[in-house]
Amino acid sequence: MAGADYRFSALPESPFPRLNALLEGTPPGGEPLMMSLGEPQHPFPDFVTKELMAHAKDFGRYPPIIGTAGFRDAVAGWLMRRFDLPLGVVDPDTQILPVNGTREALFSIALVATPKEKNGKQPAVLMPNPFYQCYAAAALAAGAEPHYISARPENAFLPDFEGLPGDLLARTSVVYFCSPANPQGAVADMDYLKRLIALAREHGFLLVMDECYADIYDREAPPSALQACLDMPPPKSGDPFENVVVFHSLSKRSSLPGLRSGFCAGDKAFMIRYRGFRNIGGPQTPLPVLAASAAAWNDDEHAAENRALYQRKIDIAQRVLGNRFGFYRPAGGFFLWLDVGDGEKAAKEIWAKGGVKVLPGKYLARDGKDGNPGAAYIRVALVHDEAATEEGLTRLADALG
Numbered sequence: 543m544a545g546a547d548y549r550f551s552a553l554p555e556s557p558f559p560r561l562n563a564l565l566e567g568t569p570p571g572g573e574p575l576m577m578s579l580g581e582p583q584h585p586f587p588d589f590v591t592k593e594l595m596a597h598a599k600d601f602g603r604y605p606p607i608i609g610t611a612g613f614r615d616a617v618a619g620w621l622m623r624r625f626d627l628p629l630g631v632v633d634p635d636t637q638i639l640p641v642n643g644t645r646e647a648l649f650s651i652a653l654v655a656t657p658k659e660k661n662g663k664q665p666a667v668l669m670p671n672p673f674y675q676c677y678a679a680a681a682l683a684a685g686a687e688p689h690y691i692s693a694r695p696e697n698a699f700l701p702d703f704e705g706l707p708g709d710l711l712a713r714t715s716v717v718y719f720c721s722p723a724n725p726q727g728a729v730a731d732m733d734y735l736k737r738l739i740a741l742a743r744e745h746g747f748l749l750v751m752d753e754c755y756a757d758i759y760d761r762e763a764p765p766s767a768l769q770a771c772l773d774m775p776p777p778k779s780g781d782p783f784e785n786v787v788v789f790h791s792l793s794k795r796s797s798l799p800g801l802r803s804g805f806c807a808g809d810k811a812f813m814i815r816y817r818g819f820r821n822i823g824g825p826q827t828p829l830p831v832l833a834a835s836a837a838a839w840n841d842d843e844h845a846a847e848n849r850a851l852y853q854r855k856i857d858i859a860q861r862v863l864g865n866r867f868g869f870y871r872p873a874g875g876f877f878l879w880l881d882v883g884d885g886e887k888a889a890k891e892i893w894a895k896g897g898v899k900v901l902p903g904k905y906l907a908r909d910g911k912d913g914n915p916g917a918a919y920i921r922v923a924l925v926h927d928e929a930a931t932e933e934g935l936t937r938l939a940d941a942l943g
């Protein structure tokens with residue numbers, strides 16, 4: 543209704559319509575190639591289709607919000623193998639929940655974790671800048687004030703949460719943090735994670751760790767905040783994961799963005815509360831999807847092949863781009879974050895001269911006191927096969943000269 547002050551009116555448009563508006567009226571200078579969207583184009587494993595088909599009759603049933611024991615056990619097994627956690631440390635019955643793609647749950651978790659007031663003030667939700675855009679919508683929906691904390695090359699793209707004013711931390715309800723980071727590919731080490739968890743416990747906020755790129759890495763497997771928790775003195779409650787919830791997804795690990803399947807795990811008391819909310823207002827994951835997802839979490843071979851393909855494409859990028867445009871090998875994830883001086887101008891040029899769509903970094907970030915930390919960059923998604931990736935990067939480099 544005209545004149546009304548809607549909760550989300552401060553949100554900018556999603557980066558992709560913004561990019562379309564930027565390029566409108568500019569014909570592509572070659573066969574169009576989309577390197578803007580982080581949608582994996584790799585094949586997904588055949589067994590996923592077989593499992594879906596085998597359980598198709600269960601589309602006729604409502605799935606429980608907690609999923610199936612088979613799904614939760616598969617997730618618990620993967621967490622143990624991938625992060626070297628002792629068996630049984632994550633209780634599948636209370637500390638793991640399936641999610642309908644992590645995006646919906648990254649959104650709704652802030653609603654459940656944010657009180658109406660914290661220490662007598664409006665709560666704050668903190669996130670890196672640039673960031674996955676859902677976090678900002680979640681902060682506004684929760685009635686919190688979003689704060690965007692710069693992640694720049696000077697701090698290895700890891701925001702300095704510890705350096706924030708005490709009064710801001712005192713009213714913080716949620717910190718979103720992504721490692722490996724989209725868009726920069728930065729990975730937080732155990733020391734950084736432990737300091738962030740300690741900060742969460744000191745100030746009583748929930749650390750929401752977006753780890754959806756954890757299985758896509760270049761040289762070393764990125765650690766999880768769950769591992770960091772176990773390397774710290776246990777809190778008084780006895781729950782080693784207090785104040786921490788991690789999110790993982792099959793969208794990237796198994797190239798299944800359309801399956802809409804992930805999970806979250808962590809702080810026991812919170813997970814029980816979150817389950818209660820989801821039971822009323824959350825989307826369940828269909829039973830055939832849970833069966834296919836369990837098979838995917840139980841299998842590491844396809845994930846290793848998937849990772850190797852991304853590594854080969856980073857090799858291609860290194861060969862084609864060399865030390866131009868601030869190229870560096872991202873430690874995790876599948877994006878290049880290239881310093882081109884003016885990301886919007888470069889994105890337009892790459893489209894006009896080479897027909898390649900890339901995302902201006904500015905659209906993933908907010909203006910702050912120190913400017914927009916994404917403005918100088920473009921984000922390039924290495925989601926196609928090797929030949930298309932080489933072709934796209936060659937056209938990009940030629941366009942920028």
Ligand SMILES: Cc1ncc(COP(=O)(O)O)c(C=O)c1O
Nearest residue numbers: 580643644645674724791793804
């Ligand atoms: C950083 C980050 N978090 C979360 C998501 C959501 O993934 P999904 O909802 O497919 O699990 C994405 C997807 O692009 C992402 O880049």
